[in-house]
Amino acid sequence: MIIAENLYKSYKNGTVNVLNGISLAVNDGEFVVITGASGSGKSTLMSVLSGLERADSGKIMFGNSEITSMTEKQLTDFRRREVGFVFQQYYLLPHLSVDKNVRMGADLSSNGDYRKIIEEVGLSDKLKSKPYELSGGEQQRVSIARALAKNPHVLFLDEPTGALDEKTGRNVLDYISKLHTEKKFTMIMVTHNLNIADMSDKVINMNSGTIVNYSENASPKSAYAIGW
Amino acid sequence: MVISVKDGFKLIGVAVLTFCAVFVCTFFINFIIDAGSIKDLITEETTAIYNAQMASAKLCSVLAGGILSLIAVIMIFFYIRLYIDNHKCRLGILKAMGYSNIRIASGFLVFGLSVLAGTVIGFGAGFMVMPTVYEGLTIEGLPEIKITFHASLVFFLILLPTAVFSLLSWLYGAYSLRRPVLEMLRDKTEIVKRVKQGKAEKDRTFVKEMFFKNVSVKKAIAFLIAFAGFCVAAMVQMAVSMAELAPTVMAVIIFAIGAVLAFTTLFMAITSLINANVKNISIMKTFGYSIKECFMSVFAVYHIFAFAGFAVGTVYQYVLLSLVIKLFYKDVGVIPEYGFNVGAFFAVLAVFVVLYEAIMALCLLKMRKISIKEIMTEN
Numbered sequence: 211m212i213i214a215e216n217l218y219k220s221y222k223n224g225t226v227n228v229l230n231g232i233s234l235a236v237n238d239g240e241f242v243v244i245t246g247a248s249g250s251g252k253s254t255l256m257s258v259l260s261g262l263e264r265a266d267s268g269k270i271m272f273g274n275s276e277i278t279s280m281t282e283k284q285l286t287d288f289r290r291r292e293v294g295f296v297f298q299q300y301y302l303l304p305h306l307s308v309d310k311n312v313r314m315g316a317d318l319s320s321n322g323d324y325r326k327i328i329e330e331v332g333l334s335d336k337l338k339s340k341p342y343e344l345s346g347g348e349q350q351r352v353s354i355a356r357a358l359a360k361n362p363h364v365l366f367l368d369e370p371t372g373a374l375d376e377k378t379g380r381n382v383l384d385y386i387s388k389l390h391t392e393k394k395f396t397m398i399m400v401t402h403n404l405n406i407a408d409m410s411d412k413v414i415n416m417n418s419g420t421i422v423n424y425s426e427n428a429s430p431k432s433a434y435a436i437g438w
Numbered sequence: 439m440v441i442s443v444k445d446g447f448k449l450i451g452v453a454v455l456t457f458c459a460v461f462v463c464t465f466f467i468n469f470i471i472d473a474g475s476i477k478d479l480i481t482e483e484t485t486a487i488y489n490a491q492m493a494s495a496k497l498c499s500v501l502a503g504g505i506l507s508l509i510a511v512i513m514i515f516f517y518i519r520l521y522i523d524n525h526k527c528r529l530g531i532l533k534a535m536g537y538s539n540i541r542i543a544s545g546f547l548v549f550g551l552s553v554l555a556g557t558v559i560g561f562g563a564g565f566m567v568m569p570t571v572y573e574g575l576t577i578e579g580l581p582e583i584k585i586t587f588h589a590s591l592v593f594f595l596i597l598l599p600t601a602v603f604s605l606l607s608w609l610y611g612a613y614s615l616r617r618p619v620l621e622m623l624r625d626k627t628e629i630v631k632r633v634k635q636g637k638a639e640k641d642r643t644f645v646k647e648m649f650f651k652n653v654s655v656k657k658a659i660a661f662l663i664a665f666a667g668f669c670v671a672a673m674v675q676m677a678v679s680m681a682e683l684a685p686t687v688m689a690v691i692i693f694a695i696g697a698v699l700a701f702t703t704l705f706m707a708i709t710s711l712i713n714a715n716v717k718n719i720s721i722m723k724t725f726g727y728s729i730k731e732c733f734m735s736v737f738a739v740y741h742i743f744a745f746a747g748f749a750v751g752t753v754y755q756y757v758l759l760s761l762v763i764k765l766f767y768k769d770v771g772v773i774p775e776y777g778f779n780v781g782a783f784f785a786v787l788a789v790f791v792v793l794y795e796a797i798m799a800l801c802l803l804k805m806r807k808i809s810i811k812e813i814m815t816e817n
Binding site for chain 2: 301314315
């Protein structure tokens with residue numbers, strides 16, 4: 211379970227407040243969507259929750275570990291063990307093949323079975339391909355496989371369908387959703403697309419660094435049933 | 439257009455190389471021309487030593503000028519490739535709008551400005567140290583050689599190299615721009631090098647794969663790092679080894695050039711390597727790779743090149759010094775004994791190891807400072 215209490219974060223020597231006292235709780239295995247307009251602080255919240263950035267004040271508990279009091283080395287180790295990332299721009303290593311890009315994640319958890327995940331995202335015939343030889347949707351699937359190959363307990367996704375067209379976006383969401391159901395990891399997704407919220411268990415709506423709305427979804431929809 | 443005049447002055451490595459080449463060539467060539475004026479005054483007894491002096495001056499100017507210019511050409515090509523990789527989206531837009539490769543590459547003519555700066559300063563510095571060099575080169579028994587300014591050297595050592603380098607930059611720029619427009623436009627942020635397909639991939643861990651792939655896509659950087667090792671071994675070691683065989687001023691000049699070249703090249707190569715890997719390091723850190731693992735995957739492999747360059751440089755300086763001694767003393771009489779200077783070898787190697795590892799330690803610090811949020815705030 212992830213518990214955040216009273217998180218504050220500002221930039222430019224405190225002149226720009228990005229997070230203003232955020233508190234939230236995410237249960238194990240949940241799919242949480244964070245929405246909000248540009249500049250609402252949703253990406254910063256994700257960075258702080260995942261240990262990519264430090265909050266100015268407040269507390270984040272990841273199970274029994276308090277990540278806000280960890281040293282840089284402990285945070286690196288925490289990210290290595292606990293979390294995976296999927297970004298809008300994929301950030302694959304351009305000179306490495308699909309196989310080696312996914313292996314980047316797999317080696318962190320000594321996962322020798324990582325090719326199974328490549329198979330699960332439907333890219334086993336592209337093992338030797340380089341990222342520039344793949345379509346946007348395929349690159350995003352590689353990035354998902356890379357994140358999942360390290361067997362994370364929590365998967366953070368920052369606008370994973372932001373650079374994709376509707377059809378590809380739905381396919382990618384469907385892959386993520388199936389893998390989530392199958393592997394039971396916790397998933398926290400930041401997105402502009404309000405329709406994706408219909409797929410989640412919880413929706414957090416942010417504005418000016420605060421949570422303005424917090425709702426639970428009793429009957430999550432599939433990627434092909436939501437609007438776009 | 440895209441390449442500004444300011445960019446033309448940013449090629450510090452090229453400026454330093456051309457400075458060194460012109461600096462050495464200025465006093466040696468000037469000496470060769472001036473020494474011609476005393477040819478009629480040479481007696482039979484001093485002919486041998488005069489010829490030896492002229493031959494070694496010619497050899498030094500050809501070697502220094504030739505090798506340094508060649509390296510400067512390689513470095514300018516490296517800069518052009520790097521510039522195109524870093525600005526491929528903007529250059530791609532120009533191509534998409536219909537500008538020809540030759541037209542876009544004409545902007546690279548300004549890269550000659552760095553050569554101009556290096557040659558002008560090198561020429562001036564060469565003249566400034568000329569009295570000391572002449573004093574060191576003049577051998578007892580030979581008539582005094584007076585310093586004369588030769589205007590033709592301005593053309594051959596400043597104007598001609600600047601024009602040639604500008605032209606080469608233009609042509610190589612046009613050649614390097616021969617890439618599909620879409621490839622340049624689509625891949626805005628990554629430096630993608632096409633790796634030969636069809637080769638079976640080895641079953642290496644990710645860190646090992648990065649270790650090897652880094653070199654295969656960044657050969658120019660590997661070359662520059664090897665060259666830095668070569669400079670230290672060849673020039674600094676040679677300067678120390680020749681202390682008893684040549685005028686001190688020559689040893690000091692060779693030592694200084696070697697040290698400056700090695701440092702500039704190494705600094706440039708390492709900076710380029712870090713810049714080219716910021717995103718890779720950033721994403722590795724994001725996923726939880728330690729600084730040590732990031733370092734291993736990006737920098738560790740270059741140790742091999744640095745020390746291979748050092749080994750080649752050691753052999754080169756020994757062979758060259760042996761040749762020069764034979765050439766210089768062949769008609770003079772007794773050839774002084776010259777053996778491999780083991781003490782100089784270990785002393786220079788120790789200094790090189792310490793300096794190289796210090797630079798690597800700075801890289802580690804720089805890597806620590808790479809923010810893992812950089813990749814998320816981009817776009």
